[in-house]
Amino acid sequence: MGWFSKSQDEKKKIRKSPELWLRCKACKKHIFKEDWHNQHSVCPQCNYHGRLTAYERIGITLDVGTFKEINEEIHPGDPLDFVDGKGKYSDRVEETRTKSGLNESIVTGTGSIEGKPVVVGVMDFRFLGGSLGSGTGEKILRAANYAYDHKLPLIIFSASGGARMHEGLLSLMQMAKTCAAVKRLATKNLPYISVLTDPTTGGVSASFAMVGDVHLAEPGALIGFAGRRVIEQTIKQKLPDDFQTSEYLLEHGFVDRIVQRGEIKHTLSLLLSFYNR
Amino acid sequence: MAKKKETHFSNMTPWEIVQIARHKERPVLVDYLDKIFDDFIELHGDRCFSDDRALIGGFARLDKQNVMVIGHNKGKNVQDNIAQNFGQAKPDGYRKALRLMKLAEKFNVPIIAFIDTQGAFPGLDAEERGQAEAIARNLAEMSQVTVPIICIVSGEGGSGGALGIGVGDVIIMLSNSIYSVISPEGCAAILWRDAKFSPEAAEALKLTAPSLVRLGIVDEIIDEPVGGAHTDPEATAEAVKNSLLKNLQGLQKLPPAKLVKKRFEKFANIGHFNK
Ligand SMILES: [Zn+2]
Numbered sequence: 001m002g003w004f005s006k007s008q009d010e011k012k013k014i015r016k017s018p019e020l021w022l023r024c025k026a027c028k029k030h031i032f033k034e035d036w037h038n039q040h041s042v043c044p045q046c047n048y049h050g051r052l053t054a055y056e057r058i059g060i061t062l063d064v065g066t067f068k069e070i071n072e073e074i075h076p077g078d079p080l081d082f083v084d085g086k087g088k089y090s091d092r093v094e095e096t097r098t099k100s101g102l103n104e105s106i107v108t109g110t111g112s113i114e115g116k117p118v119v120v121g122v123m124d125f126r127f128l129g130g131s132l133g134s135g136t137g138e139k140i141l142r143a144a145n146y147a148y149d150h151k152l153p154l155i156i157f158s159a160s161g162g163a164r165m166h167e168g169l170l171s172l173m174q175m176a177k178t179c180a181a182v183k184r185l186a187t188k189n190l191p192y193i194s195v196l197t198d199p200t201t202g203g204v205s206a207s208f209a210m211v212g213d214v215h216l217a218e219p220g221a222l223i224g225f226a227g228r229r230v231i232e233q234t235i236k237q238k239l240p241d242d243f244q245t246s247e248y249l250l251e252h253g254f255v256d257r258i259v260q261r262g263e264i265k266h267t268l269s270l271l272l273s274f275y276n277r
Numbered sequence: 278m279a280k281k282k283e284t285h286f287s288n289m290t291p292w293e294i295v296q297i298a299r300h301k302e303r304p305v306l307v308d309y310l311d312k313i314f315d316d317f318i319e320l321h322g323d324r325c326f327s328d329d330r331a332l333i334g335g336f337a338r339l340d341k342q343n344v345m346v347i348g349h350n351k352g353k354n355v356q357d358n359i360a361q362n363f364g365q366a367k368p369d370g371y372r373k374a375l376r377l378m379k380l381a382e383k384f385n386v387p388i389i390a391f392i393d394t395q396g397a398f399p400g401l402d403a404e405e406r407g408q409a410e411a412i413a414r415n416l417a418e419m420s421q422v423t424v425p426i427i428c429i430v431s432g433e434g435g436s437g438g439a440l441g442i443g444v445g446d447v448i449i450m451l452s453n454s455i456y457s458v459i460s461p462e463g464c465a466a467i468l469w470r471d472a473k474f475s476p477e478a479a480e481a482l483k484l485t486a487p488s489l490v491r492l493g494i495v496d497e498i499i500d501e502p503v504g505g506a507h508t509d510p511e512a513t514a515e516a517v518k519n520s521l522l523k524n525l526q527g528l529q530k531l532p533p534a535k536l537v538k539k540r541f542e543k544f545a546n547i548g549h550f551n552k
Contacts, residue, residue, distance in 0.1 A: 071552075079492060079549035080483050085469035104550075134548030141545055163436075163458045165468065168482045169494055172436060172458040173547040176444045179413060180420035180544050187421070203458075205409035206397075206437045211417045225409040225437070226399030234399050244404060254407050 024048055026220075042261050049218045049261055051198060053100075054107040054124035057157055061265050062111035062120065070110065071142050074135045075103035082166040089166040092128070100126045104135040105160065108143040110152070114269035119147040121156040125199070130160035132203050133167050137174025140208060144181035144192075153191040153272055154182065158209040162202020175207035182208050191275055193268065196223050196246065196255065210254070214271055216264065217246035217255045291485050292476035295461060297453040298432050302507040304514065305364075306333070306348040306391050309431065312514035313521070314339055314346060320380070323372035326406060331362040331398065332370030332442070334377040336386070340522060345381035347374045347442055348391030351432065365398040368411035371441045375415050378422055387425040387525055390442040395460065397438030412441040419444035420544065421537055425528035427521060429499075430454045430486075431506075446540050447524050449497045450486040451513070453505050456495070457484035494547055497524075 021030050026048035036043070040060050041050035052060075058067050075097065082089035097103060105127040110119050121143045123130045140156065147154040163171040182192045194212030196205075198221035206225050217223060224244030232239060242248045249255040259267045289297075297303070310317050314337035322328040334347030349366065352358035366374075374390075381388045397408055419426060419442075428445035434456030450456060457464075461479035462472045469477065489495040499516050502509040528536065 073552045075551050077549045077551045080481065082481055084464075084478075084481060085471075085474060133550070135550035138548050138550050165459050165464055165482070167458075167549070168492070169456055169458055169484065169489055170492055170548055172440055173494055173544065175413075175437065175440060176416045176420070177544045177547055179416035180444070180541050183417035183420050184541065203437055206412040206441075207416055208413070210407075210410045210413035223409075224404055225397065225412070226404065230399045231401060231404065235401055237401070239401060243401075252405055252407065254410050 025050070040261050047219060047260075049198060049220060051125050051159065053126065054102065054122040057122045058107065058109075058111070058120070060261070061157075061268070062113060063115065066111040068110050070108055070146065071139050072103060072107070074139055076133050076135050076167070078166075079134070079170055080166065080168050082168070084166070092166075096126075096128055100124065102127045104139060105130045105133065106136050106139050108139045110146070113265060113272065116269060116272045117152055118272070119143050119150075119152050119154045121154075123157060123159040123204075125159045125161075128164060130158075130204070131162065131164035132160060132171055132174050132178075132207070133164040134170050134174060136164075137171075137177045140178045141181040144178075144185060147190055148185055148188060151188065151190060151277070153193065153275065154185060155193045155195065155268060156182075156208060156212075157195045157197055158200040158204050159197045160200060160202070160204035162204055172203065175203050178208040179211055182211060191272070193271060195264065195268075197221055199223070201225070201227070201244075215255045216257055216259050216267060217249065218261055218264075219246060219258055221246045223249050223255075290476065291455075291479040291482075292461065294453050294485050295455055295479050297505040298455045300505060300507050303432055304506050304510045305351040305353060305393060305432070307350070307353070308510055309391060309514060309517060310337065310346065312511065313518045314344075317346065320377060321373075323369045323376060325369065325372055327367075327369045329362075329367050329370030329373060330360055331364050331394075332366040332374055334374060336384075339389075339518070339525070342525065343384070343386040344525075345377055345384075345386050345388045346391070347377055347388065349394040349439075349442075351393050362398055364394045365396060366394065366438060366441070367398050367400070367403040368406045368408050371397075371411035371415050374442050375418055378419065378426075382422055382424050385424060387427065387528065388422070388445075389521060390426065390428045390445060392428060392430045392434050392439045392443055392456075393432035394435050394438045395433055396435035397441065412437050415441045416444055420541060423533035423537060425525065425531075425536060426540070427524050427528070429517065429521070430456050431517075435460060444540070444544065446528050446536060446543070447496050448494065449499060449520055449524070450489065450495050451499050451506060451517070452486055452501045454486060455484045456486075456489055457482050492549070
């Protein structure tokens with residue numbers, strides 16, 4: 001009886017203080033919010049890596065005060081005048097811009113990592129599921145071109161559900177555009193490092209995210225081309241539990257290393273230290 | 278006659294065009310190989326894992342000109358389609374295509390890519406062997422190939438599986454072909470939460486050739502006979518051949534460095550955004 005009433009008490013306490021506690025999506029345990037944030041949204045109990053906003057990622061990756069954003073004014077148009085069952089694409093864009101404070105699904109700029117100058121692109125899943133729209137593609141092109149012109153390494157953190165349907169074939173073509181842009185860096189022997197974070201799927205997995213010189217991935221990230229449900233329907237068979245995770249990709253040879261969030265900055269710095277310019 | 282044809286096309290809804298693009302009697306790659314090209318010598322295998330029958334290729338001659346032809350291999354009947362996986366390629370298919378494109382580069386012959394697929398195959402084995410990586414690599418590598426690449430969407434241009442051989446100097450569509458980021462059915466299921474809205478999705482996606490010319494993606498439309506390519510495969514093949522010959526002539530004048538630069542710029546310029 002004692003343990004029962006105690007646990008009820010505890011539950012009440014937790015319910016009363018949501019500003020202090022949160023529940024881990026993966027292990028369902030209650031985590032002290034301060035611990036969660038101190039570990040940059042990684043669960044101290046089960047190592048679940050929660051999603052970061054683009055600026056949070058920049059904050060823990062680049063040297064303090066070195067980030068200079070480029071092309072931040074680029075935002076989606078509505079080239080198809082797209083209207084679906086839920087309404088107009090242009091309205092959804094405005095809503096998302098207001099809510100997220102972002103103009104597109106990627107933030108790009110320059111900065112340094114342990115003193116080494118780089119160009120970075122960081123996707124933000126909150127902006128229409130991190131989808132690859134024309135604006136996203138353009139920002140990646142320009143970031144890659146900046147790296148090309150200034151002879152700098154390029155690093156892109158991906159977090160995306162894939163191409164942005166609301167921009168039709170224009171969004172599919174961003175896959176080709178971004179691949180051409182990062183591939184051109186190779187003609188000057190400039191490094192391009194792709195960091196795959198949760199999730200990296202569809203058209204983003206099948207484009208710039210998967211043609212890096214080095215692929216790093218965060219633990220447990222979902223990475224894959226086709227959706228799990230589509231595959232299950234096609235092959236009529238259940239998929240392994242670890243299917244399309246970072247660990248699965250490492251095992252099959254598509255990722256160089258799985259890196260804990262807290263170690264990514266140093267790992268990038270270490271990799272760049274082997275680059276003889 | 279030409280006027281009548283135009284009226285006919287403008288009256289068709291995108292959803293009707295989707296049906297023509299998928300028509301079971303629509304000419305497929307082997308028909309074009311048979312009607313347009315001579316001396317086709319198929320080359321097999323990706324040198325890694327298998328010979329994907331869903332995507333095939335080899336050297337051929339087009340009016341005595343040497344070319345490399347690659348393309349999705351939709352079947353003409355059920356048995357063929359089962360063997361050829363309905364033209365839905367696995368990584369092995371995309372890797373074979375890249376191997377053949379590199380070979381074309383070495384032999385200094387232009388590449389002609391026929392696009393006709395619902396999409397890349399969504400299967401456990403395809404994911405395991407890196408469907409995403411195989412497509413991505415093709416996109417990156419094709420952007421730097423030093424011989425001309427002509428892409429022609431002859432039927433269905435389905436998403437990343439189509440684009441996986443779709444990075445060219447010229448992108449041509451047959452007038453009743455479609456090219457889309459997602460199938461109308463898939464789009465309707467996600468954005469309307471019901472596949473019965475596929476006609477609406479087909480309309481919204483702007484997946485027809487004239488729309489894609491307006492959006493600055495497609496360079497040329499080949500008119501099909503009234504009623505669709507399947508009503509007169511000979512005339513369709515003739516029109517395709519004429520277009521290929523004309524485009525090859527233009528592209529072969531360009532030195533390789535200029536060709537690659539122009540291709541890069543072509544794709545760099547695709548996209549509509551605000552700033
Ligand atoms: Zn946890």
